[in-house]
Amino acid sequence: MPSPAESSLPERAKEDQGETGAPSKNALKKANKDKEKAEKAARRQEQERQQKEKSEANDTSKHLYGLMPSTSDSPANLPKQQFNELAELYDAKEDQEVTVDARIHNARVTSAKLAFLVLREEAHTIQAVIAEGGPNQISRQMVKWCGGINSESIVRATGLVKQPKEPVTSTSISNFELHVENLYMISEAAQMLPVQVKDCMRPPPMNDDLKEEVETDAQGLPVVSLATRLNNRILDGRTAANQAIFQLQSGISNLFMEFMNQHKFTWINSSRLAGAATEGGAGVFEIKYFDTKAYLTQSPQFFKQMAIAMDMKRVCEIGPVFRAENSNTHRHLTEFTGLDFEMVIKNDYHEVLSFGEKLMLYIIHNLQERAEYKRLTKVVDQVFPGAGDFKLPSGDEGQRFTFAEAVKLLNDNGIEASEDDDLSTSLEKALGRIVREKYNTDFYTVDKYPSAVRPFYTMPDPSNPKVSNSYDFFMRGQEIMSGAQRIHDYNQLCDRMRKNDPPLDPLSEGFRHYTDAFKYGCAPHGGGGLGLNRILQFYLGLPDIRFATLFPRDPGRLAP
Numbered sequence: 437m438p439s440p441a442e443s444s445l446p447e448r449a450k451e452d453q454g455e456t457g458a459p460s461k462n463a464l465k466k467a468n469k470d471k472e473k474a475e476k477a478a479r480r481q482e483q484e485r486q487q488k489e490k491s492e493a494n495d496t497s498k499h500l501y502g503l504m505p506s507t508s509d510s511p512a513n514l515p516k517q518q519f520n521e522l523a524e525l526y527d528a529k530e531d532q533e534v535t536v537d538a539r540i541h542n543a544r545v546t547s548a549k550l551a552f553l554v555l556r557e558e559a560h561t562i563q564a565v566i567a568e569g570g571p572n573q574i575s576r577q578m579v580k581w582c583g584g585i586n587s588e589s590i591v592r593a594t595g596l597v598k599q600p601k602e603p604v605t606s607t608s609i610s611n612f613e614l615h616v617e618n619l620y621m622i623s624e625a626a627q628m629l630p631v632q633v634k635d636c637m638r639p640p641p642m643n644d645d646l647k648e649e650v651e652t653d654a655q656g657l658p659v660v661s662l663a664t665r666l667n668n669r670i671l672d673g674r675t676a677a678n679q680a681i682f683q684l685q686s687g688i689s690n691l692f693m694e695f696m697n698q699h700k701f702t703w704i705n706s707s708r709l710a711g712a713a714t715e716g717g718a719g720v721f722e723i724k725y726f727d728t729k730a731y732l733t734q735s736p737q738f739f740k741q742m743a744i745a746m747d748m749k750r751v752c753e754i755g756p757v758f759r760a761e762n763s764n765t766h767r768h769l770t771e772f773t774g775l776d777f778e779m780v781i782k783n784d785y786h787e788v789l790s791f792g793e794k795l796m797l798y799i800i801h802n803l804q805e806r807a808e809y810k811r812l813t814k815v816v817d818q819v820f821p822g823a824g825d826f827k828l829p830s831g832d833e834g835q836r837f838t839f840a841e842a843v844k845l846l847n848d849n850g851i852e853a854s855e856d857d858d859l860s861t862s863l864e865k866a867l868g869r870i871v872r873e874k875y876n877t878d879f880y881t882v883d884k885y886p887s888a889v890r891p892f893y894t895m896p897d898p899s900n901p902k903v904s905n906s907y908d909f910f911m912r913g914q915e916i917m918s919g920a921q922r923i924h925d926y927n928q929l930c931d932r933m934r935k936n937d938p939p940l941d942p943l944s945e946g947f948r949h950y951t952d953a954f955k956y957g958c959a960p961h962g963g964g965g966l967g968l969n970r971i972l973q974f975y976l977g978l979p980d981i982r983f984a985t986l987f988p989r990d991p992g993r994l995a996p
Contacts, residue, residue, distance in 0.1 A: 440866045441493055457720075462864075472542040474745070477810075494575075495575045495577045495578070496573040496574075496575050497572060497574050497575045497577070497578045498575070498577070498578075499635045500572060500574065500578060500617065500618040500619070501578045501581055501582065501618060501619050501620065501912065502581070502620060502621065502686055503620065503621050504592060504620040504621055504622045508733075512660065514672060517535060518535065519535050519536065519537065519611050520534040520535060520536050521536070521557060521560075521565060521596040522536055522538060522555065522557040522558075522560035522561070522562055522609065523557070523558070523560050524555075525560075525562060525597060525609050525612055525614075526609055526611075526612075527610055528597040528902075529597065530598065530599055530774035531593065531596050531597065531598070532596070532597045533595070533596055533597075534594070534595065534596075534597060534614070534725065535592070535593070535594040535849065536555065536557065536592070536593055536614075537557070537590065537592050537622065537962065538555035538557045538590070538591065538593065539555070539556045539557070539558055539588055539589065539590055539591075539674070539920055540553055540554070540555065540556075540585050540586070540587055540588065540589045540590075540591060540625075541553075541554040541555065541556035541561055541587065541588075541633070541634070542554040542899065543582070543583050543584065543585050543586075543587065544583060544712070545580065545583030548568075548576050548579065548580070549567065549568035549569075549576060549579060550565075550566070550567075550568070550579065551565075551566045551568050551579045551580070551582050551583030551814070551900035552564070552583075553566070553582065553583075553585070553593075553616075554566060554606070554607060555591075555593060555614070556674075558676075558679045559608065559679045559680055559812075559815050559934050560608050560609065561606075561608045561609065562604075562607050562609040562612065562614055563600070563604045563606070563607050563612060563613040564593060564595065564613065564614040564615075564616050565598075565613055565614070565616065566578065566579050566582045566583070566616045566619070567579070567614050570615075570821070571617075572617050572618070574616075577934075578619075580621055581676050582616070584810055585621070585624075586624060586625045586626065586627050587625065587629070587632070587633070588625035588629065588633065588671070588674075589621060589622075589624045589625045589676040590621075590622040590623040590625075591619055591620060591622060591624060591822075592619070592620045592622055592729070593614065593616055593618070593619045594616070594617050594618050594619075594888060595615050595616040595617045595618075595794070596614070596615045596617065597612050597613075597614060597615075598612065598613055598614075598615050599611065599612060599613075600612070600613045600894075608676075614953075629671060630667075630668050630671070631660060631664060631665075631671050632658075632669045632671075633671055633673065633674050633675060633948065635657070635658045635660050636660050636665060636671065636672045636674075636675050636678075637676065638653070638657065638659065638660075638676050638817070638819075639819050640659070640660060640662055640665065640819075640979075640983075641659060641661060641662075649980075650990045660672075662980060662982060662983075664875075666982060666988065666993065667996075668996050669986075669987060669992040670749055670996070673986070675819075676815050676818075676907075677815060677816050677818065677819040677820070679815075680812040680815035680816050681814070681816055681972070681976070681978075681983065681984065682986060683812050684803070684809060684812050684813065684816070684972060684975075684976070685968065685972045685984065686688070687803065687806075687808075687809050687812075688799055688803070688968060688971055688972060688975075689754060689775070690735055691798065691799045691802050691803070692752075692754070692775045692795070692799065692966075693754075693972050694798075695794075695798050696752045696777065696793050699750065699791075700750060701750040701751060701752040701777060701779075702743075702748050702750060702751050702752070703752060703753060703755060704736075704739070704740070704743055704748075704751045704752070704753050705734040705755070706733075706739030706740070706743075706753060707733070707739065708732055708733050708754070708755070708756060708758070709723075709725070709730050709731070710730065710731050710732075710733050710738065710750075710946070711730060711731070711945055712731065712944065712945075712946025712947050712993070713731050713734065713836075713946075715718070717759045719734065719759050719760045720732065720734055720760050721758050721759070721760045721770075724901070732758035732760075733757070733758065734757065734758060734759060735757055735774060735776065735965050736753060736755065736774070736776050736965075737893070737965070738758075738950045740753075740776060740777075740778035740963060741778060741922055741950070741958070741961065742949075742950065742953045742955065743778065743892070744778055744779075744780060744958060744959065744961045745953035745954065745956065745957075745958040747959075749779065749780045749959075750777075750778075750779045750780065750823075751777070751778050751779075752775075752776060752777040752778075753776050754773065754774070754775055754776075754968070755773070755774060755776075756771055756772070756773060756774070756868070757771070757773070757774040757965070757967075758770065758771050759771075759773055761774075762991045763991070764990065764992065765861075766980045767914060767970060767973065767981050768981070768990070769969065769979075769981060769982075769985060769988055769990055769992055770989045770991060771989040771991055772967055772968070772969045772970075772981075772985070773967070773968040773969060774965050774966065774967065774968070775965070775966040775971075776963065776964070776965045777791075777792075777795075777964065778961060778962070778963030778964070779791065779961060779962065779963060780959045780960065781921065781959075781960040781961055781962055785895070785905040785921040785962055787917065787962075788920075788921060788962035788963060788964070789836075789881065789883060789919070792907075792909065792917065792919055793833075793836070793881060793909075793963050794832075796834070796879060796909060796917075796966075797828070797832065797834060799971070800826065800828055800879060800975065801828070803975060804824075804826070804828075810824075813976070814957075816976050819980055820977060820979075822977045823976040823977055823978075825977070826878050826879075826911075826912075826975055826977070827872060827876055827878045827879075828877055828878070828879055829875065829876065829877040829879075834877075834879060834880060834881055835871065835875050835879070835880040835881070836880065836881045836882075836883060837876050837880065837881070837882050837883065838881065838882070838883050838884045839855065839882055839884050839885050839903065840855050840884070840888065842859070842882045843919075845857050845867060845870055845874075846866060846867055846870070847870070848862060849868050849870055851863065855886065856886060856888070857886070857889070858885070858886070858889040859882075861914075864910065864913055864914060864915060865913040865914065866913070867882075867910075867913060868910060868912055868913015868914065869913060871910075871913070872912075872913075878911055878912045878913075878974075879910070879911055880910055881907055881908070881909055881910070882906070882907060882908050882910065883906075883907045884897065884904065884906070884907075885903065885904055885906045885907070885908070886902060886903055886904070887901060887902060887903060887904040888902075890906045890920065891920075892932045892933050892936045892940065893922050893923050893929065893932070894920045894921070894922070894923070895920065895921040895922060895923050895924075895953075895962075904920065905921035905962070906919065906920035906921070907919055907920065907964075909964075909966070911917070911970070911971065911974035911975060912974045912977065914970065914973060914974050916966060916967055916970040916971050917964050917965065917966045918964060918965060919962065919963060919964025919965070920962055920963075920964070921960070922961055922962055922963075923954075924954055924958045924959065924960050925954065925962060926951065926954040926955045929942065929951060929954055930942040930951060933947070933951075969981050969984045969985050970984075972984040
């Protein structure tokens with residue numbers, strides 16, 4: 437209980453009530469202020485509504501811009517609208533009317549009467565002009581709306597092609613600009629983007645160690661790391677360089693298919709699931725397959741050979757290859773695209789090697805000579821200097837060395853190497869530098885590898901079992917293909933499997949169907965597997981294989 441002294445003190449009056457419980461003067465004053473604010477806000481909203489209605493009523497071009505009308509709104513009997521691609525406008529005619537669907541690369545308002553857009557489609561850009569007045573009576577409201585469109589939004593623009601007073605140096609189409617007659621929003625992009633496409637268009641750090649930090653260059657502009665690009669692949673993939681890179685990747689696949697079709701190969705689609713590790717090694721992804729184990733294939737090797745045993749004679753395919761190797765390097769992935777072929781041998785093993793060399797020369801020569809591939813390579817070269825500087829030997833023959841000759845080249849240049857051991861990555865790179873300087877080529881072959889460093893199904897050289905009928909292809913000193921003649925004799929194959937390290941049981945459930953193919957008789961054959969991602973990387977001289985892979989998978993990346 438309070439003391440007598442405390443009980444005699446007057447109580448503090450409540451702020452919200454007087455002695456009778458009515459609101460205090462302060463409370464009434466606050467309530468009146470809140471009421472005045474609310475009334476002012478309501479009047480302001482009403483004024484803005486009236487102004488908007490008045491503005492819309494006076495907007496002479498409100499039908500020329502805004503959200504794209506739904507396609508379902510168009511009567512079915514109307515003729516289909518004709519569209520143009522930006523790539524066509526390099527050779528457009530003055531005052532030609534065109535309609536394009538493109539992204540907003542940049543938007544700016546220079547005055548109430550004038551706005552400029554940069555429209556982008558793939559690697560092509562053009563300046564678009566929205567000016568008050570003109571034949572369509574374009575309004576200031578339309579100018580303002582067009583100039584405020586978020587970057588990366590997709591719009592449909594119709595206008596007249598005009599020649600500017602001076603070439604537009606900031607766009608790929610510099611000799612023309614588009615004077616907009618109408619413009620509609622197809623898909624609006626968010627106002628805030630995790631990374632700007634224009635920032636991804638600048639060269640990445642050449643020594644990028646995949647860290648997340650975004651640094652700035654000498655001009656204070658953001659430098660986007662490789663990791664940031666890959667984490668935002670959708671936006672990064674829109675750059676002109678990336679568009680060109682993956683069109684070139686498509687081109688390599690097409691050239692591979694062209695060559696295979698010319699030589700009457702049969703296309704197959706083998707399984708990516710196997711009951712045993714293809715190479716008999718540890719670098720495989722093991723997966724649960726109902727009540728048993730299965731493995732993602734390291735290559736279509738077994739299936740290609742089994743197809744040869746089916747008398748298909750020449751087979752090829754394009755598909756994913758999986759390697760469970762914890763290698764975080766600039767040239768390794770856990771999943772890549774393989775270009776594979778296998779063929780019957782008539783005379784000797786070098787038929788396969790020569791065919792592979794002709795295949796690679798066909799691909800590279802056409803990349804260098806066809807106009808579209810040359811144009812795409814120039815686009816990449818703007819971001820990755822040296823993209824077009826790939827050297828080939830004169831004539832139609834590739835540069836070829838035996839493994840012993842390659843080791844001698846290294847030793848003669850003061851670099852220690854042994855004929856008994858495989859070449860390390862550093863030795864391969866050193867060999868590439870020597871070959872480029874001495875033979876003026878970035879593509880070459882190394883033949884007759886030691887048997888001890890090749891898979892169990894590789895055919896030993898009959899004259900010297902210590903070496904094998906196997907080869908690797910190199911671009912810029914880096915391996916892009918491994919191939920060989922395969923053992924086609926059942927007893928010899930089973931013997932090699934049992935002597936493998938670790939030993940493999942040719943009669944086990946995982947291998948039985950493969951080895952049976954040779955028990956039933958199989959023609960001599962050989963082939964190889966090319967890495968599409970590496971061919972693209974080393975042809976263009978890209979610093980990392982992830983730049984040559986749409987959605988790369990490595991030991992630290994499973995998304996996006």
